[in-house]
Amino acid sequence: MSYFVTTEQANQVLSKLLETYDVYAPKRFPKQGRFSDTDIIRYAKVEKVDDIVYDEKSDFPAKEVINPIQQAIFYFTEDEFRASKGHTRPILLFARPCDINAQKVQARIFMDNGGYQDLYYARMRELINFVLMECPGGDDTCFCCSMGTNKTDNYVMAVRFGEDGLKVEVKDDKFAPYFEGAAADDFTPKFVEENQTKVTVPEIPDKDVLLALKNHPMWREFDKRCVSCGACTIACSTCTCFTTRDIVYGQNPEVGERHRIAASCQIDGFSDIAGGFGYRKTAGDRMRYKVLHKFHDYKVRFGEDMCVGCGRCTSRCPAYIPITATVGKMAAAAEEIKKEQGK
């Protein structure tokens, strides 16, 4: 069942929903951008429909709600510990198809990998109800269609924002009562069918090609260009890597809390191991690792590419390194190698 609600009605619906749900959506943080007088759009709790930024892609992904940049996982006192309680109220999470599909990718890592289910991800995911924000087309960094992540049916409601109101498809009946008395509409969400930017993921048929690609000189370009800040992985809808850090209370190292904090394969030191060895000591090596992971390695293991084509890594890169161009370069290098190896 679909409805049309004016912005005023939508705010009334929202305030009713807020009695039961926490509502998270992309919100504008004025003048908090990297450069002066630029804004940041990131996920935060919203209490008014007007707070939701729908016509511009958020700088940071929806994953921040489910899998925050940092969270306390347990508290310890000498030999005892207690897990953090985490979020308790159910959540309505406004997200575009790329962000919703990204949670399939994250779920595989957290829930379906290594025979272990991650408690912190699992307990949060249980609370999440996606509200699909119909994507008005994204921007020139988007390439969801190339990655097959432009569509989803994983939502309880779908919304199209307009100047004078919202069109809402209520897919999960438990939300129907909130719209009692609202005007009926025939709205169903449309999905982006073509992006301005297209990406061809290279075919890497065997290990010899992969090894040659790994050693290809194309990666050396990034030794100089990439600043290894990790902004791409923080902005990434699917990256799951984290580290832990104990925060001790004052002077006593036996009392404190353990935090899970986002980590980045792009930051120097990520691959350092005991004895001082590091697997990827240059920016180019780290770039290669990331790109192959997103566009090859994950697929070998799980059957689908890890990237959802949201393009946020490109938008946030301070060094103007677009992932689309890098994948293009990798595809060209793979073709060159296959030709050389007669494949």
Next chain:
Amino acid sequence: MNHDINIGKVRTNCWRQSKVDGEFMLQLRVPGGVIPVEYLQYASEIATKWGDGNFHIGTRLTLDFPGIKYEDIPAVNKYLKKYIKGIEEDLCGVDMQKLAHEPHEWDEDSGYPTIGARNISACIGNRHCICGNVDTTDMARKLEALIFPSNYHIKINVAGCPNDCIKAHMADFGIVGVAKIDYHPERCIGCGACVKACKHGATRVLSLNELTGKIDKDPCCCVGCGECVKACPTAAWSRNPKKLYRVILGGRTGRQTPRTGKMFLNWVTEDVVLGVINNWQKFSAWALDYKPVYLHGGHLIDRAGYHEFKKRILEGVELNPEAMVAEQMFWHETEYRSNFNVKKPEDHLTAGPGSQG
């Protein structure tokens, strides 16, 4: 050549004497160094019709036209009318019918009325620059309306950030855009990018706290540049939206006592900056005993002494809560001549009533 030229009067109209007999160079004001490109047609016309076909970008960002004959000055002055009205009145909101804030008729065919208050220099600021904290063009235009036209000399340089590319430290007043920086620890991953950026490009005020994994900051020594914001991959640092400024005082070059300016005000709002500069005409008038002789502004501050200057320039200015003011001012001048200031008492330069003979 036989000329009858009142050089002082010509200079007051922004014409500079040339070493070439009978020639002058026009200096067009470009407040903040930014003008709409349509105004370049005036530059082209002046250089082609009356000048030597070139223009020079002046050291204070003026557009200069050398090689103009003295005899052509009235025609050029007349031609300038549209440029002056467009830039000064329309862009900057200058009241051309005033002189040092007092009513004074301007003959619009006579070119620039004064040269005292120099063109306001500014870097491109945050309209373009990735480092800039403030809109320097906007600030320069607002300041222009406060200092021009006036026979009282003043040089103002406006820098968008503490990197100070425009050299605010070398002007009577250097206005520097600064930002208080907000920290969002919940977004911080402790990567240390900001620590490195601050160490490399600023004042080393950040350090990684090994106990918390978060950043400690020595706020006292933070210059407010925003390098940490630029470096942060997670937006854990952001500039506080309140626009603030640092005011550097008394920098100058020159044959006598060149020196770098020192910090006069820190973390002040635009209103404070405009209030201070608004008082400049009154301060200058008092210091020169109401006789606008051709004397560089920095020397007026010296003659009055810092404390007298401070009292007068801050008169009626309401400081914002964050504002800091220099209690003392210890400039360090280049000693071209040892004990430059030691001289007979009757040779001492003074300010205020009776000081100008």
